[in-house]
Amino acid sequence: MTAQAVPATAATLDAVALRADFPTLRRTINGRPLVYLDNAATSQKPQVVIDRMHRFYTEEYSTVRRSIHLLSAEATRAYEATRRTAAQLLNAPETRQIIFTKGTTEGINLVAHGYGRKFVGEGDEIIISATEHHANIVPWQMLCEEKGARLRVIPVDDRGELILEAYEKLLTDRTKLVAVGHVSNALGTIHPVEEIIRLAHAHGVPVLVDGAQAAPHMPVDVQALDCDFYVFSGHKACGPTGVGVLYGKAAWLERMNPFLGGGDMIESVTFEKTTYAPIPHKFEAGTPPIAEVIGLGTALEYLRNIGLEAIAAYEHELLEQATARLSAIPGVRIIGTARRKAAIVSFVVDGIHPHDIGTLLDQEGVAIRAGHHCAQPVMARYGVPATARASFAFYNLPSEIEALGAAIEKAIAVFAV
């Protein structure tokens, strides 16, 4: 592993050296070096994560918790080590407040079931924001439909910033939960979650923060935020797919209903009654994705060794360079120009559908996302069916921004018939 602890400045992050850790980045696409700018969808994996999972499967494989032999004890130790790493990364007060999920979507669904079905009733309200992706809309809609509750939406302005004055008016005695993204995957906006949480707590309302686009890109301190729940996915954080993290305040987790019933989440079972295991195991039914959890631990250590502050600073420089490069191309319009943004640039090009942009860029080896980014209400807000989106990670280079800009210019030329 080449990652070393570095001071929190962009200049000291050696992206060229770090790229050597990612085998996929050595690929060529259509004879050109891969320029991978689809990191908001999923990140590439460093060799250390691949090796760690390979080693687990080849030398250490066993189940966790339930067996008494040595292999199982070792697997359990490695599995639980990831819980500690995740707790440290988020600055959670206790490791039992970290629950492994399948990812952000399952984390949100877990809270919708565990908290929502117990504490939300008819006439109650749940607040989300206008920039949410479907994972932070649909579970709440399903809950509202079941309970006769109502979904309220914080509006967003033309820049892509949430309108906090409107949010304050939405908070009432009927509000039972606020669920908001830390960073918008469609616009890149960094939401003012500190203020959102403060205002919600003033009304006694808990807050879930969807950190899918934040946790891998900036320091997150759940104690400083004082959020009640925080979720993120492993696969966007250099880790494997099929695994994610839910942080919850112990006081809530202990009062919540279990999500899934089955093995390992019980304390005792008779045909008359089941009592549940203490947290976090109450929420981890069945054999978990053991290799993936262990791989996630390696990924989170890898990010921590680079330093989330250094990553945030470096990616911010990439954002500024990309914004300047794309803004200078006639016909390109950036959707989402919030003052606080993560390194995500969503854009449309006059006269060319985003899917055509995506295909033409792919011909140049530039991988971006084109579509509605699982955030159709955001697209409707800006009057576009879809956007093209370039999203950056710490292993991207300024030269790749130039490749992106040149590929867009070439696409425009192809369509200038």
Place this chain on the structure above:
Amino acid sequence: MSNKSLYGEQIIYLSKHPKNFRPIENADYKCEGANPLCGDRVTVYVKVGDDETLEDVAFQGSGCAICMASASMMTTSVKGKKRAEAEQLFDEFHRLVKGELDPAREEHHLGKLTMFENVSHYPVRVKCASLPWHALRNALENKGVASTE
């Protein structure tokens, strides 16, 4: 494969200047086709004569260049054909864009529609090319909204 092989000049031209891009008043059949994953949306209108001839076919909507050009070419290709002939053309076109019909080796009735042959090299774009055709078929079968998802 070069850009031009998918985005030939004719495809780009038709996407910008589609033919039969209009509604049909008193259409006998009408169907909206939608691709929820990419946002493409086309409404196909058909007027059918007494002898089952598609007397007029038109469309409206928005989508990517492949979808728009395909819709344009579809309207001009099936207009004047019998319903059964249009269905056969859809079958051949669908096989063409999926890479299951080699226009150089197999007998077909595709004509200029063979310009979409290279779509078969882009599996994720097959649904863009076929969406208007699904809408046409659903329109003729009175099936309501068509989707390629």
